[in-house]
Amino acid sequence: MPTTPFDSLETYIALPRIESLVLSPDGRRAVLTIATLSKDGTKYERALWSVPADGSEGARRLTRSAKGESAPVFTASGDLLFVSGRPDVDDDDAKGQLWMLPAAGGEARPVTRLAGGVSGVEASAETADSIVFAAGLLPSAATLDGDATLRAARTKKKVAAILHEGYPVRHWDADLGPDQPHLFGLDLAGLVDRVGADSPKGDGADAADAGASDDEPTPYPASLPRPRDLTPRPGPGAGASGVAITPDGDTVIVSLPIAEGYDQRHRLVAIDAASGDQTVLLDEPDVDLENPVVSHGGLVVAFLRTERATPQGPTQQELWVAGLAHTDSNGTAAIGLVEPRRIAAQWDRWPAGFAFDADDRALIVTADQDGRAPVFRAPLDGGDVQQLTNDDFAYADVRLDRATGDLVALRSSWMSAPHPVRISRDGGITPLTVPGGAPEVPANMEEVETTAADGTRVRGWLMLPADATASSPAPLLLWIHGGPLNSWNAWSWRWNPQLAVARGYAVLLPDPALSTGYGLDFIARGWNAWGEAPYTDLMSITDTVTSRPDIDETRTAAMGGSFGGYMANWVAGHTDRFRAIVTHASLWSLDQFVPTTDLSSYWASIFTAEGLEANSPHRHVQNIVTPMLVVHGDHDYRVPIGEGLRLWSELNAHFAAPDGTLPHRFLYFPDENHWVLKPQHAVVWYETVFAFLAQHVLGQDWSRPDNLG
Template sequence: MVTTPFDALDDYIALPRVEAVAVAPDGARAVLTVATLTKDATGYERSLWEVPATGDGTPRRLTRSAKGEAGAAFLPSGDLLFVSARPDVEAADGEDAGQLWLLPAAGGEARPVTRLAGGVSGIAGVAEAAERLVLAAGLLPSAETLEDDARLRAERTKRKVSAILHDTYPVRHWDHDLGPDEPHLLSLDLDGLDDTLAAVADEEAAAEGADDLGADADRPEPYPASLPRPRDLTPHPGRTGENAGTALTPDGTTLVAALLVSTGLDGRYRLVSIDVATGAHTVLRDESGVDLTAPAISHDGTTLAYVRSVKSTPAAPTAQELWVSSIDGSSPRRIAAEWDRWPSGIQFDHDDRALIVTADSDGRGPVFRIGLDDGAVDQITHDDFTYTDVHVDRRTGDLVALRSSWIAAPHPVRIARDGAVTVLATPAPAPEVPGTITEVETTAADGARVRGWLLLPQGAAAETPAPLLLWIHGGPLNSWNAWSWRWNPNLAVARGYAVLLPDPALSTGYGLDFIARGWNSWGAAPFTDLMSITDVVEARPDIDETRTAAMGGSFGGYMANWVAGHTDRFRAIVTHASLWALDQFAGTTDHAGYWQSIFTPEAMLENSPHRAVADIRTPLLVIHGDRDYRVPIGESLRLWAELMEHHGNDDGTTEHRFLYFPDENHWVLKPQHAVVWYDTVFAFLGEHLRGDAPTRPAGLG
């Protein structure tokens, strides 16, 4: 039997991973962000690699530091920008916040470009025709200047204060606390950026002059004179500094940002134009009850594209519409109004006559070209892959992107105008997978087509049918259409399981009506769709219908809980980061307003899995991380308590299991914990589907 890296978890987590791609202005070279396992196998470090964007040549490593590099972007000159917490020899000892660095195209060492006390969050935009960019960074609310921010942070550190005072909502997001700093957008001019001895000497003289005046704890230390000074484009933003996309005009004079307008528990995004020279804000588009997001600007700087979404209500989901206008927001119009897909990325084609758009579609993630004049939708790619990180080559109109599927990890490719795909060189080639993939589908009772992917292990046949694992995706507005390093079915396939990855009602890529089938009623069509497609797969001769299990995380965990209370057809169920009591959950999640806007109170109760706890007949493996703020740990704590109350043995034991991670989040990301996660899941499945003896995986005592 052929062995693959998926046969051993230690081999799997050690696989290098391509996470992002950036393309040089001349279109001739691309830079990949590659993550590799640290020596102690408890994290990943990232480095930048250059590869030819034409399909030939070999990868060349550009960066190497213990702290790693990410967020790569090119300046018009070809110089490469990235964010790293690598040591800056001119900074004070102990400063380890991520800063912006520049690697010259002409060669030489990378040099720091910022020295912000709180570091740089990322690059929000780079001008195509000017040495100007916009950064995202956090500044403390009382800070009037960069120097104030440094002083206030030093004071908090000295006094060991970690408390955060809020006067807005929310206070948490996914896996991290919001605050005490607020999100800002800072412009940065790099014209004339030089390493000169004179600049360093001036900075040292200024520091010596400050020392001569005597120590003053209230006097801020000056921002380095040898570095370009960032200009704050969003002073005192509160939470409104959060954005849902930014775009910088080619000349770098104007930033268009989708900025948050807070409205109690909820909010909306509006489009704001910011004059980079003066910082003046002009509202371009703002509609009550509507989100305006993902701005993109044409290469000639005259046209703005964006996504318009009317807020959903419990009555129905709403479309994500493509709109274009003049750069000043005038003459807005919708394009491709009949195209029933949700854009996941938009940018202008090389000649500004069309938009290049990615979207989920029928279990894939193709690239589309949509004409601005006629709104005609041309699907460029027609394979079984999902494309992300798409970049336009301004010279040729070709595209450079990452693509993946469930049998191919993300890898860089070049897409010609006619859709022909050329695989580019990579230091992290896609690993060989242990089985095969096939498409399956059924017709639901209401006539809807329900499809999914079925991964089969080697040797699955009528004589040796494979046990089946129904794996339900999260979201719920999601699709099983792209590789995931965290939720990887190939690990189960390598252990002899067939894995069904279905897209039930609420899944994206099938149109608004398909989503609406499960809206405000998660326990209805999504559940029956899952059971219907499982019926079809179980009828296959290469599947053992007597040995089946179900599992899922987040919304998939919700569905796993719902399945547990409404059928006993499965031998085991794994429920990760799951919603259990919807009435309780709505007020404890990090964004309560959203959940209150998509459910009626009646439906929230009717569709809550906890109401069927007494009917559960299947062993459950409950998994949760305490740093999960999207689905707080209270969901699994209540689930576990109620399982024990209704199904615990008299001696206090139970056939159910609870795997708890005190320092993990919604996904459980640390490599060593991912190993424990899979070891525990496979031990649980082996016990109930294969009759294996109960085991306690290594590391759990």
């Protein structure tokens, strides 16, 4: 088998990674965010690169800094905004701020200097240089300067405590607070160059700084345009669920949360960009209204409408549109929605992203479908949804070239890392330049399927070593995806089957019940019953694949993370067919998980008490006979560390020998989250997983990874 970058973990983690794409207003260049490994191999550093959007050769690096750059967004004038922690004053610990790279050329310059930094640009107007960005302010702060004063006092006293007055308090791997998420409007026309305004220290060396002593926070620089707080009383939570701005920059349409006990729902609100006045556009009980987008003409709003799911079943994610009116029936100035209506009502898919087509007569939509994620066109007049791409790829970051109507996007599959392409109106695909080139992969990919006991088609991808034959069958790894509302349809740098294939394994990537891209009924098969159809689907498709002559049915293992870890635990308690099981960030005791996860209100709403009890893996610990590798990070708030600790405790209680030994292992990361993202820890993760599999699947001696002591 030829050598590829996947044969060496050190080579693999050093591969450049394209993370995002944006398109310039004139459609001529795509800007990519590319992450590369730092010199010490302990983090990824990001820079922005420009490539021609017509498929011609050439790539140019746009940014260079020690802190790196991310989250690029173009303004109407073609200037490029991005977030970077590079200091523009004497501050080695500078927070991420907005910077601008002028379209006309020259060096990047700072756009904001908020004491708590900036999260990113949420929306950019199409015909005006106006933007909306997100940033946090402390609850008692009435102004930007007041926020800086409060933060300085906390820093001086070394106070890290957070007082919560609502729910939630965590999100994935981050503690919410002490600040609250605000939306700010910013008119970039106020960002002008002045002779003498800049110094080697940046814009901070202006008149606004003159009144600040060494013990006081620096006032907001007078040389920068001052942001306007559009959500002065945001309340607790993770903030908006989608922001749009009209082409003229005058009105912001946002999906804002409203508290309901310890839960919340999202409604559509219009905010006047100049005054900050808010108008509720649409609010429905037990319904979330999210992800608004505004048409190019500014006359129509599209959004996602989702009725709240219950234990009785999932609900459809619906595409809706409405006219956007700026006067009422009497001609009085007032903003509102006109004739909200659903489109694509017969389309049984969940939109992942959408934007208006060039003529504003349709939405360009991406959605999971049958193990892929194509691009679709959904007409506003209620016509049938048209599929624009017909290959084995998943598309993301789809951008419209209004001059031609073509699209530019990132696409990937399990055989190809994310890369930029141009999509013509007839569906033709033109690959764009990939800075650094695309990595060669060792696997062959086949589509496999089976028929479940209830007659449902269940499919997946099978990744095979090139030398797998009937005379030399490959051992099989069953990889179970997380979510559970998910699909194995796009490249992942964290869980990458190419690494296993390079070590001689075949990898099965199935989409069992609860997976997206197969319709609402397919999801419903596993609703409030995770241990039923999802489990039997996995066993059925494993049966089909292990019957192949090029697969060794006597050497198999199962592994999964998050929901996949839940399912790995369930598999461990219900079958002895596998030689090893790897369970990462896994749910073990559902009655414990629901009240301790970062958003317990959601999980409590989709399970009955009986469903939680019947489907909890911990009830079957006494049946486990397969060696298990338990993996968990302490900073995982979605599946808290208590799940891994309890699983490990109960494995020891049931299976430890008198001398304390047992066949199971626990790989613990004190400073990692749900995914284990640090490059050096990713290497340790794979080394440990492959050593565990080699011992139990391949029959080799246990070899403790070097960096684990």
